[in-house]
Amino acid sequence: MRIEEIRLENFRNYARLKWQPNPLINMITGGNAQGKTNLLEAIFFGFTGHSFRTNRDREMIRWSSSFCRVEIDFWLDEQHNSTVILLTAEGKKQRKLNGKSGHTLDPLLLPVVFTPDHLLMIKGSPEMRRRWLDQELGPLQPGYLACLRRYQQVLAQRNNLLQKIREGQRTRQELEPWNQQLASLGTRIVAWRCCLLAKLFPIVREIYAQIGGKDEKPGFSYLSSLPLERATGETEILERFFGELSRRCNEEIARGQTLVGPHRDDMVTTINGQDARRFGSQGQQRTMVLALKLAQLELGKRFTGDYPIILLDDVFSELDQNRREQLVGRIQGKTQVFLTTSLSTGWEMSVLSGRKITVLDHVLYEGG
Ligand SMILES: Nc1ncnc2c1ncn2[C@@H]1O[C@H](COP(=O)(O)OP(=O)(O)OP(=O)(O)O)[C@@H](O)[C@H]1O
Ligand SMILES: [Mg+2]
Structure with missing residues (x-):
């Protein structure tokens, strides 16, 4: 263009x-x-x-x-x-x-835009990283944004119900259909994010090596509120989602909030194995954000054929x-x-x- x-x-x-x-x-x-x-x-x-x-x-x-x-x-x-x-x-x-x-x-x-505010992708709260995952990386997957919108609606309704259960106005049994929807939409979002990150990361590494030098090895991992360990297949993620929803049910009712799912997930970036947020220099953090952004551009090119x-x-x-x-x-x-x-x-x-x-x-x- x-x-x-x-x-x-x-x-x-x-x-x-x-x-x-x-x-x-x-x-x-x-x-x-x-x-x-x-x-x-x-x-x-x-x-x-x-x-x-x-x-x-x-x-x-x-x-x-x-x-x-x-x-x-x-x-x-x-x-x-x-x-x-x-x-x-x-x-x-x-x-x-x-x-x-x-x-x-x-x-x-x-x-694709880079401004000094984008350093918050490294230094800021998990919400900043989720915003990047959802608004910039996610759209590379067809259907991602529609699924996310639906998930957010289900999440709001489920939170509302949890608060009513806490106040004694509704019963626990009513949670069941919401759990089904939350887990199936949430699983798809987590699986897509992991898959996109896995495609993105080799490109980030290559760009970082070019801009930042070969002595600095970038890394990153997806930090889920679900006990994913190495699970990235939808069936496994779904199972763990249901497991967590039943394990933390009392806590969720007491707090009136859904405590697990992609809306609570985060991403950690590292340089030579150390958390870039806590130990990276300003220049390293900036290089990392640039590498992520430029990698996003390369991935986008694979889908559209144009930069x-x-x-x-x-x-x-x-x-x-x-x-x-x-x-x-x-x-x-x-x-x-x-x-x-x-x-x-x-x-x-x-x-x-x-x-x-x-x-x-x-x-x-x-x-x-
Ligand atoms: N709605 C507006 N109408 C008129 N002028 C505005 C408006 N909004 C911002 N400005 C002017 O634009 C200036 C800021 O412009 P901009 O942020 O593009 O600066 P910059 O050249 O990028 O500077 P820096 O090097 O500090 O980043 C402000 O000082 C303000 O005077
Ligand atoms: Mg300026």
Whole structure:
């Protein structure tokens, strides 16, 4: 996929912008608060209909404006496409793909984004890692998102029932049909996650070796709330799911909560056998997240035959020169890349010299 032209109107600090990016690497430079991240956000918003930095859409509309518009012309499979999104201050959102409302892109073709917040995938709570598993890795498996939505509904209803049993309004017997549904949907989610991780991991290892060096061996394991040990087949997982539900029934009623299942699972990343969250350096953690993200991109390519666009926000800080060079070497030429940096341009130009790049400086836009 390749963006041909981006047009912005009233998006954050951009009154207007019309830009034809380079087909390969686009480096967006400038001091702090110039609108570098805003530009990546606009691209992401144009394709996905939401921001990667806020849940409040309205924040993206330029102050004192009543709407914002993002238009992107792009090439996909040698076909020309266009996407337009209009957002009004009243919260109305209109999206069109090739002039048609209601049409959206295959989720696997949506841009892959890396921002400093993604370090929370390593440093943050298990919820952050589950979000990555569910929103970024999961969609590589057809049916994953539908199954997850159903699981979340069943989970909410089962929790509600557990609370009523605790209060004496309902009986334990009523749990049975919910256990069946919870276990069968939950088993499928756990099995899919394990299977996707098993496919992803060899790619992560290869990318980590390239960017981080051969002396650092990354590893990771799926930490389940079920006693999985080495079980990854659906029949075994299902058996253990039922086992845990009956073993912890009293505790679940006392707490009014479902205590086992994919909504309580986690993932641990290690470097040379040590937990990356507790012992990894900042640069190692960043390298690990990048390796996971880039591996996700490679896996996506196997399914769709095309690489999505890559958006890298402030990716260079905390990486030493060698890692920066290896990273650029890894991504260049595969797909269109947009990267921001507030560092002085001296070394980037030396790393990137001789490569086909465009440097966009903030002076390009009108307004501010
Ligand atoms: N809705 C908005 N309307 C107008 N300006 C906005 C809006 N939202 C944010 N801004 C401006 O955008 C600036 C931040 O832009 P952005 O986050 O893209 O900076 P940056 O170039 O990435 O900086 P850094 O190098 O610090 O990451 C803010 O300082 C703010 O003035
Ligand atoms: Mg920024």
